[in-house]
Amino acid sequence: MGKVGIIGVGQSAFVRGYPGSIRELAFEGFKEGMQDAQITTKDIDASVICSAPEYDKQRSPAGVFAEYFGLTPQPTFYVETLCSSSSMGVRLAYSLIKAGLHDVIAVVGFQKMSEISSAESQERMGRGADIQWESPFGTMMPAYYAMYARAHMAKYGTTSDDLALIRVKAATYGQINEKAVYRKAVTFEMFSDPESPMSNPVASPLRVGDCCANADGSSCVIVANEEKAKALCKKPVWILGLGAASTAVNMAGRDMFTGLTVGEQAGEQAYKMAGVTAKDIDVAEVHDCFTIAEMMAYENLGFAKPGEGKELIKGKETYKEGSIPVNVDGGLLSKGHPIGATGGSQVRTIVLQLRGEAGEMQVKDPEIGLVHNIGGVGLYGNVTILGR
Amino acid sequence: MGKEKKKVDDRFKKFGTVTFTSITKINDFIDKLEQGKIMGTKCKECGLVFFPPRADCYQCFKSDMEWFEVTGKGKLISFSKLEFAPVGFGDDLPYAIALLDYGDYKVFGRIAGDVPEDEVEVGMEMVTVSNTLPSGQLNYVFQKA
Numbered sequence: 001m002g003k004v005g006i007i008g009v010g011q012s013a014f015v016r017g018y019p020g021s022i023r024e025l026a027f028e029g030f031k032e033g034m035q036d037a038q039i040t041t042k043d044i045d046a047s048v049i050c051s052a053p054e055y056d057k058q059r060s061p062a063g064v065f066a067e068y069f070g071l072t073p074q075p076t077f078y079v080e081t082l083c084s085s086s087s088m089g090v091r092l093a094y095s096l097i098k099a100g101l102h103d104v105i106a107v108v109g110f111q112k113m114s115e116i117s118s119a120e121s122q123e124r125m126g127r128g129a130d131i132q133w134e135s136p137f138g139t140m141m142p143a144y145y146a147m148y149a150r151a152h153m154a155k156y157g158t159t160s161d162d163l164a165l166i167r168v169k170a171a172t173y174g175q176i177n178e179k180a181v182y183r184k185a186v187t188f189e190m191f192s193d194p195e196s197p198m199s200n201p202v203a204s205p206l207r208v209g210d211c212c213a214n215a216d217g218s219s220c221v222i223v224a225n226e227e228k229a230k231a232l233c234k235k236p237v238w239i240l241g242l243g244a245a246s247t248a249v250n251m252a253g254r255d256m257f258t259g260l261t262v263g264e265q266a267g268e269q270a271y272k273m274a275g276v277t278a279k280d281i282d283v284a285e286v287h288d289c290f291t292i293a294e295m296m297a298y299e300n301l302g303f304a305k306p307g308e309g310k311e312l313i314k315g316k317e318t319y320k321e322g323s324i325p326v327n328v329d330g331g332l333l334s335k336g337h338p339i340g341a342t343g344g345s346q347v348r349t350i351v352l353q354l355r356g357e358a359g360e361m362q363v364k365d366p367e368i369g370l371v372h373n374i375g376g377v378g379l380y381g382n383v384t385i386l387g388r
Numbered sequence: 389m390g391k392e393k394k395k396v397d398d399r400f401k402k403f404g405t406v407t408f409t410s411i412t413k414i415n416d417f418i419d420k421l422e423q424g425k426i427m428g429t430k431c432k433e434c435g436l437v438f439f440p441p442r443a444d445c446y447q448c449f450k451s452d453m454e455w456f457e458v459t460g461k462g463k464l465i466s467f468s469k470l471e472f473a474p475v476g477f478g479d480d481l482p483y484a485i486a487l488l489d490y491g492d493y494k495v496f497g498r499i500a501g502d503v504p505e506d507e508v509e510v511g512m513e514m515v516t517v518s519n520t521l522p523s524g525q526l527n528y529v530f531q532k533a
């Protein structure tokens with residue numbers, strides 16, 4: 001069995017209020033992926049469309065997109081695992097190619113969140129939790145992650161200041177990422193300045209500055225078997241390892257509140273499959289929907305021991321020049337988080353890094369990169385390890 | 389109840405400020421909640437304990453449950469006070485969601501509105517009590533033990 005490679009990546013700008021329909025939004029990412037791969041629609045023999053469905057009026061967008069992309073009559077289908085949908089799409093593309101059913105697959109993730117209000121959006125995200133037993137209490141994503149933050153603080157002495165440092169890092173790179181929705185600087189001082197929106201409480205102990213920016217956006221990852229990848233692409237990036245896990249949807253069914261079991265388990269699987277350890281990772285994209293989520297990812301992926309994630313960020317080890325650069329594209333916090341597009345965007349960042357094409361965000365000569373993508377409140381986890 | 393057989397048993401719609409479920413096989417939970425009891429289920433076949441309650445056991449694939457009451461003190465695992473709320477919950481603000489550990493099971497709910505935030509800390513003991521919302525809807529909340 002041959003390897004499976006990534007031969008093209010694309011992403012739309014992540015924006016507020018995209019001035020177009022979902023098919024047009026998705027086309028932006030798809031077009032860039034195809035142009036990056038320098039192939040035509042004839043080279044693609046299946047498409048996988050990824051998003052969280054509640055935001056759209058269109059049912060079953062896969063068929064609509066396939067037609068708009070010029071990818072009919074090839075098979076197309078839809079994949080959904082909330083915020084990790086497009087990482088799951090890449091996993092499925094990998095398995096379809098390994099099974100020999102297809103040679104080259106376009107994985108397109110998208111989300112147009114701006115058609116509904118922020119409160120409605122929170123309500124929809126809240127319904128990604130247990131609607132029978134938890135949503136009736138008035139839950140929302142920031143409050144769930146805030147519970148993890150509180151538990152992490154209580155057990156390990158992590159502080160709100162430690163979390164603020166993660167946002168400051170994200171904004172450092174959001175400013176130099178032309179595709180980021182939030183391009184402004186965020187300073188540590190803003191978190192204690194009542195005049196700054198960053199300091200406003202959302203769900204204690206998390207503040208506005210701890211939360212990612214909603215955005216509209218799309219992403220594309222073109223996955224190919226070894227033969228096609230070598231024939232079509234000068235610099236294929238290989239999928240070395242894949243991991244995926246799930247857990248109880250309700251908090252009452254879980255045992256760990258200082259980390260996400262799905263991140264840990266998906267990480268272990270991916271490391272094992274790739275034959276590498278955390279020490280071998282040169283650059284990583286982790287799911288920082290909230291600052292605490294990045295902190296937990298450091299620990300769940302083995303970049304730091306449990307409880308020691310704060311030392312990594314205090315020592316600036318996850319900056320571009322540090323020992324393990326993380327989210328040097330601004331992350332979900334500043335680049336933005338268009339649910340279904342996020343995983344593909346993370347993969348794109350790592351592919352560009354491994355090809356040495358990340359511009360101002362480029363980490364020095366990375367060979368192995370990791371993508372950590374979480375769906376819901378640690379409900380689904382995907383980890384993908386990529387190498388040159 | 390019970391006389392008109394055709395009537396849909398949608399008792400669960402009484403649960404929470406806004407409910408998203410009305411028909412479930414464990415609708416008796418609502419009757420118990422009205423009586424002030426918070427109940428979980430225990431599999432009669434294999435003894436597995438469930439909270440929140442469920443109708444089916446994944447361990448032995450039997451669907452024969454008995455009710456047990458959530459009693460005594462649980463330890464507060466974590467909590468968060470919300471300053472913003474999803475659509476439909478705005479009138480409840482501010483409120484705190486929380487999780488209690490009872491050992492064999494955990495209970496997710498809200499901290500009672502009259503418990504001051506500065507008296508709440510992770511690890512403290514709390515009890516779960518039934519609660520009627522101003523709208524007449526039912527839920528349960530955590531009080532200081």
Ligand SMILES: [Zn+2]
Pocket residue numbers: 431432433434435436445446447448449450
């Ligand atoms: Zn059983």
